Amino acid sequence: MSAVDEVDLKIESGSVLALTGPSGSGKSTLLHLLGAIERADAGTIRVGEVEVTAARRGALADYRASVGFVFQRFHLLPALTARDNVLAPLLARRGDRAAQRRRADELLDAVGLGGRGNSLPSQLSGGQQQRIAIARALIGAPVLLLADEPTGNLDSATGKEIVDLLIALNEEHGMTMVIATHDLGIAASCGRAIAMLDGRIVSDTSGGR
Structure with a gap:
């Protein structure tokens, strides 16, 4: 079984998209593919004018520099x-x-x-x-921000503050955001929510914004 399989997805520039689903559903892998942390075995990923799946080393490094990452474990030095x-x-x-x-x-x-x-x-x-x-x-003034369970290590009140902050930053700067989360409340606060299971999209709904 592929970690991500037959995903056909278009994300509007400047939007906030939530990825939901249980552990192992493919959320993190999809984020890693969008951020070029992992390379796809097949298919095409295009972000703006960059075809990520076909980019050579130099172009790929430039692309990665245009993407911001936020992880569950803060990874601070x-x-x-x-x-x-x-x-x-x-x-x-x-x-x-x-x-x-x-x-x-x-x-x-x-x-x-x-x-x-x-x-x-x-x-x-x-x-x-x-x-x-x-x-x-x-x-780095990213055009795309990818957040993988950014509230996973936080209590619910602090987690809500972090999500509210991300959405406020989106509204202020207009950057596209994709947030992977188990929390359906967080997903509801985003403009759109994609549910994944076994590497595939099983639902696509508008959020509460």
């Missing part, structure tokens, strides 16, 4: 401050470091962590750490 964690995706890129630091501080402020740039992850709550992870995902 414990020895780095909040600001430096946000800046981590830019370490391999040339640029004005002072301007990048200012941008990181702007993003920390946007996610509600203004003034906490020098804090270590161990000094912050789980919800605050996930906010850092969201700011890190935004530092």
Whole structure:
């Protein structure tokens, strides 16, 4: 059985799409394919003008740089401050470091962590750490944000805050978002929800927005 099989899906630019389904249904694999973390064995994935499935190494690296990722496990570097964690995706890129630091501080402020740039992850709550992870995902000005169970390690109240934040960022910046979640309440707050089972889409419904 393929992890993702016979998926025919079009996602409108600027929309928020929820992927739902039980563990093993193919949600994470589909996100990984969209983000070029994994390569498809067959079929075509096109994001904007980029045909991801046919892209060569250089073009694929450029594409990955245009995608932001938020994961269930925050994947913050414990020895780095909040600001430096946000800046981590830019370490391999040339640029004005002072301007990048200012941008990181702007993003920390946007996610509600203004003034906490020098804090270590161990000094912050789980919800605050996930906010850092969201700011890190935004530092490269992505056109596509992929979130894999972004509230999975959070209590329900904090999880709702994180989803509300993602939706507010979508409304402000217009980036396309795909959020994989087990939580049907989260799915209902998105513009559209896709349910998956055994690697296939079994329903496609409009959300509550």
